[in-house]
Amino acid sequence: MSMDLTFLGTGSAYPSPHRGASALVLRAEGDCWLFDCGEGTQTQLMKSQIKANRITKVFISHLHGDHLFGLPGLLCTVSLHSSAAPSKELEPVEIFGPQGIRKFLRVSLGLSNSQLVFPYVVHELVPTADQCPSDGLLEATETTCDERLHPQEGQGRTLHLDPAQDCYTLVENQQFTVKGFRLFHRIPSFGFVVEERERPGKLKAHVLQELGIKPGPAYGRLKNGQSVTLENGVVVCPADVLEEALPGRKVCILGDCCSLVGDAGHRMCHGADVLVHEATLDDSQKDKALEHGHSTPSMAAQFANACQAKQLILYHFSQRYKPLALFKEHDDDDVMQLKKQAEDILPGKDVILAEDFLTIPIPIKRYN
Amino acid sequence: MSMDLTFLGTGSAYPSPHRGASALVLRAEGDCWLFDCGEGTQTQLMKSQIKANRITKVFISHLHGDHLFGLPGLLCTVSLHSSAAPSKELEPVEIFGPQGIRKFLRVSLGLSNSQLVFPYVVHELVPTADQCPSDGLLEATETTCDERLHPQEGQGRTLHLDPAQDCYTLVENQQFTVKGFRLFHRIPSFGFVVEERERPGKLKAHVLQELGIKPGPAYGRLKNGQSVTLENGVVVCPADVLEEALPGRKVCILGDCCSLVGDAGHRMCHGADVLVHEATLDDSQKDKALEHGHSTPSMAAQFANACQAKQLILYHFSQRYKPLALFKEHDDDDVMQLKKQAEDILPGKDVILAEDFLTIPIPIKRYN
Numbered sequence: 001m002s003m004d005l006t007f008l009g010t011g012s013a014y015p016s017p018h019r020g021a022s023a024l025v026l027r028a029e030g031d032c033w034l035f036d037c038g039e040g041t042q043t044q045l046m047k048s049q050i051k052a053n054r055i056t057k058v059f060i061s062h063l064h065g066d067h068l069f070g071l072p073g074l075l076c077t078v079s080l081h082s083s084a085a086p087s088k089e090l091e092p093v094e095i096f097g098p099q100g101i102r103k104f105l106r107v108s109l110g111l112s113n114s115q116l117v118f119p120y121v122v123h124e125l126v127p128t129a130d131q132c133p134s135d136g137l138l139e140a141t142e143t144t145c146d147e148r149l150h151p152q153e154g155q156g157r158t159l160h161l162d163p164a165q166d167c168y169t170l171v172e173n174q175q176f177t178v179k180g181f182r183l184f185h186r187i188p189s190f191g192f193v194v195e196e197r198e199r200p201g202k203l204k205a206h207v208l209q210e211l212g213i214k215p216g217p218a219y220g221r222l223k224n225g226q227s228v229t230l231e232n233g234v235v236v237c238p239a240d241v242l243e244e245a246l247p248g249r250k251v252c253i254l255g256d257c258c259s260l261v262g263d264a265g266h267r268m269c270h271g272a273d274v275l276v277h278e279a280t281l282d283d284s285q286k287d288k289a290l291e292h293g294h295s296t297p298s299m300a301a302q303f304a305n306a307c308q309a310k311q312l313i314l315y316h317f318s319q320r321y322k323p324l325a326l327f328k329e330h331d332d333d334d335v336m337q338l339k340k341q342a343e344d345i346l347p348g349k350d351v352i353l354a355e356d357f358l359t360i361p362i363p364i365k366r367y368n
Numbered sequence: 369m370s371m372d373l374t375f376l377g378t379g380s381a382y383p384s385p386h387r388g389a390s391a392l393v394l395r396a397e398g399d400c401w402l403f404d405c406g407e408g409t410q411t412q413l414m415k416s417q418i419k420a421n422r423i424t425k426v427f428i429s430h431l432h433g434d435h436l437f438g439l440p441g442l443l444c445t446v447s448l449h450s451s452a453a454p455s456k457e458l459e460p461v462e463i464f465g466p467q468g469i470r471k472f473l474r475v476s477l478g479l480s481n482s483q484l485v486f487p488y489v490v491h492e493l494v495p496t497a498d499q500c501p502s503d504g505l506l507e508a509t510e511t512t513c514d515e516r517l518h519p520q521e522g523q524g525r526t527l528h529l530d531p532a533q534d535c536y537t538l539v540e541n542q543q544f545t546v547k548g549f550r551l552f553h554r555i556p557s558f559g560f561v562v563e564e565r566e567r568p569g570k571l572k573a574h575v576l577q578e579l580g581i582k583p584g585p586a587y588g589r590l591k592n593g594q595s596v597t598l599e600n601g602v603v604v605c606p607a608d609v610l611e612e613a614l615p616g617r618k619v620c621i622l623g624d625c626c627s628l629v630g631d632a633g634h635r636m637c638h639g640a641d642v643l644v645h646e647a648t649l650d651d652s653q654k655d656k657a658l659e660h661g662h663s664t665p666s667m668a669a670q671f672a673n674a675c676q677a678k679q680l681i682l683y684h685f686s687q688r689y690k691p692l693a694l695f696k697e698h699d700d701d702d703v704m705q706l707k708k709q710a711e712d713i714l715p716g717k718d719v720i721l722a723e724d725f726l727t728i729p730i731p732i733k734r735y736n
Contacts, residue, residue, distance in 0.1 A: 014445040015411050021441075039441040040408045043383050065444050065480040073389075073407040073437045077382040100479040107475045110510055111468040112433045113555045142478055187481045 001175075003028045003196075003249060003362040005274060007354040008044035010315045012256075012280045012294070013066055015040040018322055020356050021066040024276070024315070025050050026194060026251060028175070033057045034074075035192065035253050041070035042077045048357055052078045057171070059178070060097030061255020062189035063104070071095075072108035079116040092119040092154050096170050096180070098188050099124045099158075100143040106150050121156040125168050125180055127188030128161060131261050132293070136187035166264035176248075181264040183257035186293040190255055193268045196248030200225065200238070207241050247365050249273045252309070256280075256316065258293045266307050274362055275309035276354070278316035282333075283341045297338045301345035312346065314338060315354035323355050369543075371396045371564075371617060371730040373642060375722040376412040378683045380624075380648045380662070381434055383408040386690055388724050389434040392644070392683070393418050394562060394619060396543070401425045402442075403560065403621050409438035410445045416725055420446045425539070427546070428465030429623020430557035431472070439463075440476035447484040460487040460522050464538050464548070466556050467492045467526075468511040474518050489524040493536050493548055495556030496529060499629050500661070504555040534632035544616075549632040551625035554661040558623055561636045564616030568593065568606070575609050615733050617641045620677070624648075624684065626661045634675050642730055643677035644722070646684035650701075651709045665706045669713035680714065682706060683722035691723050 004027050009020025021038020025048075032054040034041075045052045052074065060068055075093070095101065102122040109116075129137060149155070159168045161182070168190070171178035176196055183189040200223050211230065213219070218228045228236045252269040253276040260266065269275060280294035289296050297314060304312040321335040335353055342351040352360065372395050377388025389406020393416075400422040402409075413420045420442065428436055443461070463469065470490040477484070497505060517523070527536045529550070536558070539546035544564055551557040568591050581587070581604065586596045596604045620637040621644040628634065637643060648662035657664050665682060672680040689703040703721055710719040720728065 013448055014441065015408070017411055017415050039438065040383070040411055043385055043408055047385050063480050065441050065476070065482060068480060069437070069441045069476070070407065073382065073433050076433050080381055104475060104479050107472060108433075108437070111472050111506065112431050112436060113504055113506075114433060136481055138479065138481075 001029045001364070003251075004359050005251065005276070005313075005362060006048060006050055006359040007315060007356060008041055008048060008050075009036075009038050010317060010354045010356055010358075011066075011319050012278070012316045013319065015066070016319045018326060019317065019319060020044045021070065022061075022316060023070065024253070024354075025055070026253075027054075030054060031056055033059065033194075035059045036061055036067040036255070037071040037074055038066045039069040039073075042074045044356065045074075053082055056091065056093060058093065058095045058097075059170070059192050059253075060095070060101055061183075061192070061253075062185060062187055063098055063100055064187065064256065067255070068097075068101070068104065072105060072112070072114065075105075075109070075116055075120065076112075076114045079114075079118065082117045090118045092121045094171075095120060095122045095156075096125065096159075097122070098190065099126050100138050102156065103143055103145045106145055106153065109150050116152040119152050119154050121154040123156040123159055123170065125159050125170075125190060126161070127190075128182060128261070131182050131184055131188040132186055136185075138187075166262045167268060179268060181268055182261035183255055183265070184259045184261050184293065185256045189257055189293075191257070191260075191265055191269070192253050193272075194251045194253070196250070198248045199246045201243030201245050204241050204243060211236060211241070213241075249362055249365055251362065252276065254278060256294060258290050258295055258299070260303075266303075269303075269307040269309065272307060272309040272311075273365070274311045274313060274360065275304050275307070276313045276315060277303060279314040279338050279342070280316055280318050282321075282338050297342035297351075298345050301342040301351065304342075305345060311352065311360075312342060312349070313352040313354050313360065314342060317353075324353075369397045369732070371619075372727050373619065373644070373681075373730060374416060374418055374727040375683060375724060376409055376416060376418075377404075377406050378685060378722045378724055378726075379434075379687050380646070380684045381687065383434070384687050386694060387685065387687060388412045389438065390429075390684060391438065392621070392722075393423070394621075395422075398422060399424055401427065401562075403427045404429055404435040404623070405439040405442055406434045407437040407441075410442045412724065413442075421450055424459065424461060426461065426463045426465075427538070427560050427621075428463070428469055429551075429560070429621075430553060430555055431466055431468055432555065432624065435623070436465075436469070436472065440473060440480070440482065443473075443477070443484055443488065444480075444482045447482075447486065450485045458486045460489045462539075463488060463490045463524075464493065464527075465490070466558065467494050468506050470524065471511055471513045474513055474521065477518050484520040487520050487522050488518075489522040491524040491527055491538065493527045493538075493558055494529070495558075496550060496629070499550050499552055499556040500554055504553075506555075534630045535636060547636060549636055550629035551623055551633070552627045552629050552661065553624045557625055557661075559625070559628075559633055559637070560621050561640075562619045562621070564618070566616045567614040569611030569613050572609050572611060579604060579609070581609075617730055617733055619730060620644065622646060624662060626658050626663055626667070628671075634671075637671075637675040637677065640675060640677040640679075641733070642679045642681060642728065643672050643675070644681045644683060645671060647682040647706050647710065648684055648686050650689075650706050665710035665719075666713050669710040669719065672710075673714060679720065679728075680710060680717070681720040681722050681728065682710060685721075692721075
C-alpha cells in the first residue's frame, strides 16, 4: 500500500503568500487524512495534487486559529464540489480535536447556514490541566454545546485519557491505529501516532507445494492467520507457510509544543519511521520559543534522538524563515540554519525541512 | 481627500487560487474599511499594497462563509503584527454585520484563546423576516450570546431597521455616513451606502478682499459655515463668500442578492458614483442564479440603470469564470460575456469587471 505525507502549510502563526498555515495530509492508497487545517488550507489543496473530497478523517492538534480556522470553509467547499444530495448513508467524515472543536464547528456552520452533502462527527479529546498554563484552559461554559447537533452532524465520542496507557485511542481499524498523546503548549495540544498494523509475510511457495496445497481459498485463509486442515488430516498453521510478518509503518505528527506531558509520547513514538515535529524558531531564539510554548530544531532533534526516529521532518516555521527558493544571500533568517541545528544533534542523519507542497513517500517496510 | 476601492477577492462560494473569496477595501486618506472578509482575505491583503492594520471598520454583508470565515484570522494576524500591549485606550475596530456575527467572533476568538492587542466592538443589524426564505433565518437560540464579552470586546449596538427610512444607520461622522439596506438572498443580506458629506466650496478671494477681510481665523470660520461680524458691524454669511459646496462621493456596495427588499436600496443608491453589484452567473444561467439567491449581469445593470449609478462594477463571479488573464481561447465560460450582458442594458457605459487586486480610484467630485 502506497503511503505519503504532503505538507500544505508549513508556516506558524498565520498563513502568508510564502507559507500556508498548518496543514498536512497523510495519504494511504488514495484515502486522505488531514492533520490540522489552518486558514487557506482549501486553497492549498486546490494547488496540490490531493483531492479534498478524499479526506475521510481530520485531526486537529490544538485550537489555535492557524491550525483550525480553515476547517469550516474546507468542509463547505468539499460539499459544494460533491454533487450528491445530502445523505446520512455516506460514511461520516470523522473529526478529532481538543474539547471545544465541536462547538466551533457547530457555531460556524450553523450561523453561516452551511448545509453539507455528507455527514460528519466530531470526537473530542478531553485535555488534562497540566497541558498548558492555567490561562490557556477553556472553562466548561466555553466548550459546552447546549445547541442541537448540526443537521449533518452525528454524535461523536468524548475521549478521555486512558490512565493506564497515558494516551487517547482515536482510530482502530483493520489497517491502522491512531492514538493521541499530550503535549505542553500555551493551550492544550496533542501529538498523533499513526501505526499501520503489521501485515502477514508472503506465502512460502515451496513449502505449500511440498504440503500439496494448491492455490485457492486455503491460501487466503493461511494468509489471514487461520489454520487449514488438509484432506489427510494434517493441520497447517500460518506460521508454517508464511514468511516473517511485515512490520507496519509508524508516522508521528506533533502539534505545537515546547515539551511533552508524561512519557507516553516517548514510548509511543519509539522507532517512528517518520517524525514530524515543529521548529518555530531557531536555537538562538530558544527563550522566545519557550515563552510561546514552541520548539527549536535542537529540541525537536533531541526528541527524535530519544525515540530513535528514523526520519525527522521539521515544520511550522516562523514566517521570518522564507522558503529556500525565496531566500536571498543577505537575508538574516536562513531556514537552512534550522536544518543544521537539528542535524548537529543527529550526526549522520538527514533532517528534512518541510516546504509547502513537499511530498514525502513512506515506503513499505522490509523485515525487522 | 483621495479615495479608492480595492478588490481583494472576487470569487463566489469559496476562495480559489484564481479568485479570492469576497473582500474589498474602501480606502479614504489611508483609513481602510473592509467590506466582507472571506477565508484567505489576510493573505490577499499581504499580496496587496493595503496595510491590514489600517482597517478601522469592517462591514459584513451576510454570514455565508465565503464572506465571513476570514475575519477571526484577520483580526488575530493584525494583532500579531501590532507591537503594542493590549490596550482599551485604542479606538476599537468596529465590525458591522447581521445578527449572529457577534457570537461567531466571540466563539471563534474565545475557543482559539486569541487575545488581541486592540479592542473591537460588534454592531449587529437585525434582519427582517422577509429578507430570505424561512429556512435561511436563524433562530433566536442560534444567535444568542449568553457568554461573557471577549476580553477585548466592547459592547456593540443592536441596530434595528428604521421604519421611517427603511434603512439602518451604521456610521455618522464628520466625513461620512454609512447606511445599510435590505437585500433578498438565501440568508439575510445587506447593501451598504457610504456617503461622503458635502464639503464647503472654496473661498471667493476677490469678495473677501472687497469686504476687507484678511486671511486669518475669519477665513476658517466662514469656511466652516459660521457667520463673521466685521469691525464695521457688517455680518458676512458663508454663502456670501463661498463657492458652491462640493458634493460628496457616494459608494454603494451590495452583498449577495437576487433582489431588494423594500425600495430603500433604489432611493439610497440614487446617483451613486460607484455601484458594486454581484453577478455570480451570466444571463444564460439566470434560473440557477435566482434559485441560489444571486444576480446576473443584466439584473445588476437594471438596478444600476434604475438608480442612475455613474459607474457599475461587477464582482462575486462563479469560479467557473476565470480572470481574463487566464482565459484560453476555447474555454466556455468567458467572463467578458458578463461585461457585455451588463453593457447591453447600459448603452454607452463602460461596466467594470472586478478582478483580485484591481484598484479603482474614486475622484473628488466637481460642482453639481
